[in-house]
Amino acid sequence: MQSKVQLIEVNSEIGAGTRGASLGMGAVKTAAENAKDDFFKKHQLIRVEHENHLLFDPELEHETPYAKRIEGMVRLYERVSTQVADTLKQGIFPIVLAGDHSIAGGSIAGVKKAFPDKKLGIIWIDAHADLHTPYTTPSGNMHGMPLGVSLGLDAESRVEFGLKSNMINDKTKANWEALKNVGGLSPKVLSKDIVFLGLRDYEEEEAHMVHGHQMLKISVEETREQGIKTTAKKTLQRLRDTDIIYVTFDVDSLDCDAVSHGTGTPVPNGLFEDEVKAFLSVILSDTKVCCFEVTEVNPTLDEKKNVMAETAFRILKNATHNIVSYR
Numbered sequence: 299m300q301s302k303v304q305l306i307e308v309n310s311e312i313g314a315g316t317r318g319a320s321l322g323m324g325a326v327k328t329a330a331e332n333a334k335d336d337f338f339k340k341h342q343l344i345r346v347e348h349e350n351h352l353l354f355d356p357e358l359e360h361e362t363p364y365a366k367r368i369e370g371m372v373r374l375y376e377r378v379s380t381q382v383a384d385t386l387k388q389g390i391f392p393i394v395l396a397g398d399h400s401i402a403g404g405s406i407a408g409v410k411k412a413f414p415d416k417k418l419g420i421i422w423i424d425a426h427a428d429l430h431t432p433y434t435t436p437s438g439n440m441h442g443m444p445l446g447v448s449l450g451l452d453a454e455s456r457v458e459f460g461l462k463s464n465m466i467n468d469k470t471k472a473n474w475e476a477l478k479n480v481g482g483l484s485p486k487v488l489s490k491d492i493v494f495l496g497l498r499d500y501e502e503e504e505a506h507m508v509h510g511h512q513m514l515k516i517s518v519e520e521t522r523e524q525g526i527k528t529t530a531k532k533t534l535q536r537l538r539d540t541d542i543i544y545v546t547f548d549v550d551s552l553d554c555d556a557v558s559h560g561t562g563t564p565v566p567n568g569l570f571e572d573e574v575k576a577f578l579s580v581i582l583s584d585t586k587v588c589c590f591e592v593t594e595v596n597p598t599l600d601e602k603k604n605v606m607a608e609t610a611f612r613i614l615k616n617a618t619h620n621i622v623s624y625r
Contacts, residue, residue, distance in 0.1 A: 301341065301342050301390060302390065302391055302621070302622050302625055303341055303390065303391045303392075303393050303618060303621055303622060304341075304342055304343075304344065304385045304390045304391070304392050304393065305338075305341050305342065305343040305344070305393050305395055306343075306344055306345075306346060306378075306381055306382065306385065306392050306393065306394045306395065307323050307343055307344070307345045307346070307395045308345075308346045308348065308374075308378055308394060308395070308396045308397060308401050308404075309321075309322075309323060309324075309345070309348050309350070309397050310348040310349065310350060310374055310396070310397045310398060310400070310401060311350060311353070311397045311398045312348070312349050312350060312352050312353060312366075312367045312370050312371065312374070312398075312400070312440070313366075313367075313371060313398045313399070313400025313401075313439060313440035313441035313443075314397070314398035314400070314439060314441045314562050315437055315439040315441075315562065316562040316563075316596065316599070317353070317598070318562070318596040318597065318598035318599060319397040319398040319562055319593075319594060319595070319596045320348065320350055320397045321596070321597050321598065322396075322397055322593075322594065322595030322596055322597065322607065322610075323395045323396075323397070323595070324597075325560075325595055325597035325600075325604055325606075325607035326395070326592075326595060326607045326610055326611045326614065328604060328607065329604055329607045329608040329610075329611040330611050330615075332604075332608075333608075333611070335611075335615070337611075337614075337615055337618070341393075341618065344381065346374075346377050346378055346381055347377060348374065348397070349367070349370035349371070349373060349374050352367045352370045353367075358370075359438070361469060362432075362438075362466075362467070362469055362470045362473070363438050364432040364433075364435055364438045364464045364466050364470055365432040365435070365438060365440060365443070365466070365470045365473065365474060366438045366439060366440060367440070368432075368440065368470060368473040368474065368477065369473055371400060371440055371473075371477060372473055372476045372477050372480065374401070374404060375403060375404035375407055375477060375480040376404075376480055377404070378394070378401055378404030378405060378407075378408060379404050379405070379407035379408035379411050379480050379481045380408065380411075381408065382394065382404070382405050382407075382408025382409060382411075382412070382589060383408040383409075383411035383412040383481070385408075386408070386409065386412035386413070386588060386589070387412055391588065391589070391590075391621055391625060392405075392408070392588075392589050392590075393589075393590050393591070393592070393614075393617075393618060393621070394589065394590070394591040394592070394593075395591075395592055395593075395614075396591055396592070396593040396594075397593070397594075398441040398562065398593065398594060399424070399426075399428060399441045399444060399546070399548050399593045399594050400440040400441040400443065400444055401444075401591070401593065402428070402444040402445075402448075402546050402591055402593065403443070403444035403445075403447040403448055403477070403480075404480065405544065405546070405589060405591055406418070406420070406444070406448045406486050406487065406544055407448075407480040407481035407486060408481065408589075409486075409542065409544050409588060409589050410481050410482075410483050410486045411481035411482060411483075413541070413542055413588075414482065414483055416541035416542045417488075417491070417539065417540045417541045417542070418486060418487045418491065418540060418541070418542055418543070418544060419487070419491045419492075419493070419536075419537035419540030419542070419543040419544070419586070420445075420448070420487050420491065420492045420493070420543070420544050420545075420546075421493050421495065421533060421537075421543060421544070421545045421546070421581060422445065422492060422493065422494050422495070422497075422546055423495045423496055423545070423546065423547045423548065423551045423569075423574065423577075424494070424495075424496060424497060424546070424547075424548040424550065424551050425496055425497065425498055425499050425548070425550045425551050425563070425565040425568060426442065426497070426499055426500055426548070426550065426563065426565075427445065427494065427497055427500040427504040427507070427508060428441070428442050428443065428444050428445045428446070429443075429445045429446050429449070429451070429500070429503070429504040429507045429508070430442040430443045430446050430501070430503065430504065431443060431446040431447075431451045431452065431455065431474070432464060432466045432470050432471075432474055433451075433452060433453045433455070433456055433463040433464050433466060434446070434455070434456060434461075434463070434464065434501075434503040434504075435464065436501060441562075441594075445492065447474075447477050447478055448485065448486040448487050449485050449486075449487060449488075449489060450478050450484040450485035450486070451507075452474070455503075455507065456503065458506075458510075461502075461503060461506070489507070489511035489512055489513050490511070490512040490513065491537060491539075491540055492513045492514070493513070493514045493515075493516065493533045493536055493537065494508070494513065494514065494515045494516065495516050495521065495529070495533070495551065495569075495577065496516075496517075496518055496521075496551035496568055496569050497515050497517070498517065498518065498565055498567065498568070499563075499565045514533070514536050516529055516532070516533070518567060518568060518569055521569070521573065521577075522573075526573055526576040526577050526580075527576070527580055529577060530576075530577050530580035530581050531580065533581065534580075534581065534584055537586075540586065541586065542586055542587075542588045543581075543584065543586045543587045543588065544587075544588065544589045544590075544591075545578070545581060545582070545587055545589070545590050545591070546590075546591040546593065547574065547578070547590070547591065547592050547593070547613065547617075548561075548593050548594045549561050549592070549593070549594050549595050549606055549609070549610050550562070550563050550564055550565055550568070550594055551568055551569050551574070552568045552569055552570070552571065552574065552606075552609065553566065553567060553568035553569060553570060554566055554568065556568075556570055557570075557571065557605060557606060557609050558600050558601060558602040558605040558606045558609075559599055559600065559601055559606075560595060560596055560597055560599050560600030560601075560602070560604075560605065560606025560607065561594045561595060561596050561599065561606060562594060562596050562599065563594075564599075571609050571612065571613065574613055575612075575613055575616045575617075578613070578616070578617045578620065579616070579620050582617055582620040582621050582624065583620060583623075583624045584624075585624060585625060587621075590617055590621065592610060592613070592614050592617075595607050595610050
């Protein structure tokens with residue numbers, strides 16, 4: 299019998315500013331083993347080759363300082379998008395287990411590669427907007443750019459709001475164009491078809507995009523005021539005109555004080571584990587959802603041993619159960 303889900307492991311951290319995210323899924327597997335859970339034996343898993351060797355070449359950061367290691371990112375996006383698209387074309391649901399969040403742009407490209415004629419909606423569960431581009435980034439770290447890539451953003455997005463652009467070089471510009479066009483289409487999604495949950499830490503440029511381009515942002519406070527089920531239904535209602543939906547869960551959407559600081563960019567006052575589980579149980583029951591991603595576990599930063607990975611595993615297991623149950 300063909301499996302309903304395919305685990306796609308991408309242990310990449312070339313898009314992050316802090317090292318350790320490539321160890322995240324290993325920590326999640328350890329959490330499963332310690333819980334004596336056979337999750338990773340029940341579900342087939344395939345690994346996508348990473349580009350982490352580029353981290354040992356510091357010259358690459360100087361070549362493209364506003365998009366560090368972008369050439370490697372183009373290659374990685376091609377691999378991830380191909381694997382996600384091939385999985386979907388086989389009628390199997392891809393669950394991407396990623397290191398840093400830059401991988402999301404490749405996953406989204408894969409969804410659109412499989413369904414080029416379908417309108418995509420995105421549910422972004424994250425403390426951060428990840429809407430930057432080489433023209434806007436304050437750091438050059440590409441885990442802050444996957445939605446910027448997917449929206450096909452460039453320098454004009456700054457000019458629109460009267461903001462100055464970073465002066466990027468020709469190499470960066472060429473690779474950014476290549477990255478945007480992975481999968482054959484750009485943009486992959488329209489701004490009004492993006493919903494943020496847990497967003498609470500973003501720069502001025504991203505704020506202009508969120509508020510000026512009809513993106514729906516549901517805060518942690520609003521989620522608790524209206525209730526999880528209402529929040530989930532509001533999210534799906536917003537995406538009612540889309541044909542397919544991609545969902546990404548960055549563990550920094552969680553409250554770092556309540557869970558742990560085991561992620562590269564922890565932010566206080568986030569969601570609790572049970573809230574994420576309850577939200578996803580409603581969202582993943584919608585059969586328009588065709589791809590789910592878990593990302594940014596960093597066990598090297600976990601002051602509570604392996605608590606973040608243990609939490610991420612419980613959420614992953616619960617989400618997978620819902621995916622299988624409704625398909």
